[in-house]
Amino acid sequence: MSFGDLKTEGAVQKLNAYLADKSYIEGYQPTAADVAVFDALSGAPKDSLNHALRWYKHIASYSKAERSGFPGDKSKNAAAPAANDDDDDVDLFGSDDENDAEAERIKQERLQAYQEKKAKKPALVAxxxxxxxxxxxxxxxxxxxxxxxxxxxxxxxxxxxxxxxxxxxxxxxxxxxxxxxxxxxxxxxxxxxxxxxxxxxxxxxxxxxxVMTSAATPDSAAASVDIKVVLLGQRYVGKTALMERFLHDRFLSADGYLTTIGAAYGSKRLMLQAPSNRSVVLGVWDTAGGEEYHSLTRIYYRGSRAAVLCYDVTTADSLDRAKFWAGELAKHEPDCRVYLCGCKLDLATEDPAARTVSPAAVKKFANDLGASIFETSSKTGENVAELFAAIAQDFVRGSSGDSAAEASGTVSLSRNANQQQQQQKKQCGC
CATH class of the missing domain: 3.30.70.60 (Ribosomal protein S6/Translation elongation factor EF1B)
Known part of the structure; x- marks a missing residue:
């Protein structure tokens, strides 16, 4: 994939379009290709190039030493300036010095096809x-x-x-x-x-x-807040369905479900009401729940500002897996805010006997973490909007200080861990 000279705006725009439906330059994990493109950029992309900016922030969260250890061969990545490309590698955003008539004709045809396809797309409805x-x-x-x-x-x-x-x-x-x-x-x-x-x-x-879903980018970039949110939990608890309901307001039935491998990403802009009047972009990562993906999942929750620990209200051991991820977050992302989400509420509503997770156990777990509890149904949409609205509102309120964040009912895992350590010291007489 050739982006041209990534010091130019046109090439960065092409990178942004390429990353619209991708998490990385190649494959499903960071590689040397990401490092090559990252190093070729002169800095962070503009806020309007949200896909490229999201990718840039994620790669930037790794240290230089960690990036140097990514798999792959940097020399094979085609992030070099367009002048080094083969003459027959036609690029829509290629060099302005291109004089080849045939390449120009192909470029115009592709541009026309793109404009026609764009014109057929339905207008976004707020x-x-x-x-x-x-x-x-x-x-x-x-x-x-x-x-x-x-x-x-x-x-x-x-x-x-x-x-x-x-x-x-x-x-x-x-x-x-x-x-x-x-x-x-x-x-x-x-x-x-x-x-x-x-x-x-x-x-x-x-x-x-x-919660308003904006159909347009806000006028003031300063009014926007970007929050990386990661969904963690056991396989089949309903993380993917939760993400689909929030992002696309649709229910992903069992027939249309595909097991998440690695992670899936999506983002949604929320416009909060007065007095904040803030635009909040929630970048949501849906992670694989299988134990074989645990080491890979850590890659995706790196740098997360909020984590939703999901459990199935009808599957008792799913709460234990949520506790496992709470421990992982405490070790690796101690400042990440945590929220508990009981999924498949509709099943427990239809048949109360189907609920196997004790509400008392959930409440104790939430109190230990200092976390808010939301029971949701991706099938009916119940409490899904409330969950993500609470995340957005907590961060907007908390942007002025920790006191506001604590008032919202959620605290960071690091503060909770410090409190536990102080309590243990008192008990042992240290």
Missing amino acids: KSSIVLDVKPWDDETDMAEMERCVRSIATDGLLWGASKLVPVGYGIKKLQIGCVVEDDKVGTDFLEEEITKFEDLVQSVDVKYL
Whole structure:
């Protein structure tokens, strides 16, 4: 693969396009090819070249000594300037000095084909995931009727999702219901106005979460926060399905599932509400859960700022594997924030007897880590948006200091480890 002179903007743009669906220059792990391209760059790519920047930050997280030990032959990588390429290796972003008429004709044909293909792509639609708290008047309110009334609200660009009843106090429960809306068609004002029309049932409506998926790059790069998030857990607990639901809002059924080998990557830009008004890009790494990939998985969680430890609520030993990864993070990435995610909640909801992971054991594990707990269903979408919104919001709040991060309910593993060490010293009289 030839990128041309990587000191030029055109070549870096080509590199960015090449990395749009790839994690590395060659294969599924860092190699000498990555080092050759990394060394050929004059510095980090611009924020607008998000794929190249994501790759650059990942390779930069390795020390120079570690990079020198990557497998492969650097001399075989075609990252050299375009002038050294063979004349018949036509490059869309090739040198401006190309005079060959045939090469120019081929380049124009490819450019035209690219423009035609681009024109056929549907325009990106900005959507938001919203979770509403709908509060009744008292404990005598018919909550089933309230939910039926809320779901009866139908309009173009509105799709209702999962719901649940959440205790408020004194025997009163509120309806917590999610939906996905197209931003240019449906807003929170419309939802609140329509729901409160059921005045005999509804006392008030509040927006619990609103996560906007931006269809365009924000104007200010300074307002953007990039967060590397890694999904860790036993094989088949639901990591890939969780990632698919978050990134593409779709459920990956068993028929369409392929076992993750090494890791898979995807990113999504979230626009948080006021007062932060921040753009957050979550770069999510889905790692292989098989024990044979453990040494390889460590490569992918290097430099992660947040880790989601996944377990299957219907598989008891999956929590033990989550504890294993918590220990690995404490050793290798002690400043990484951790979140617990119980997957396949829909199975336990349909059949409570299917739940084999003790909620008490999960709570104790979370308390030991100082982590938040989310039980999710990739099938229904329940709590998936809330999980990733919490990660984004925690980092935005925590950007002003650790106190904000601690207030959010999550702490780094290193702080927790230090507390345990101090407690052990007190117990042994050291």
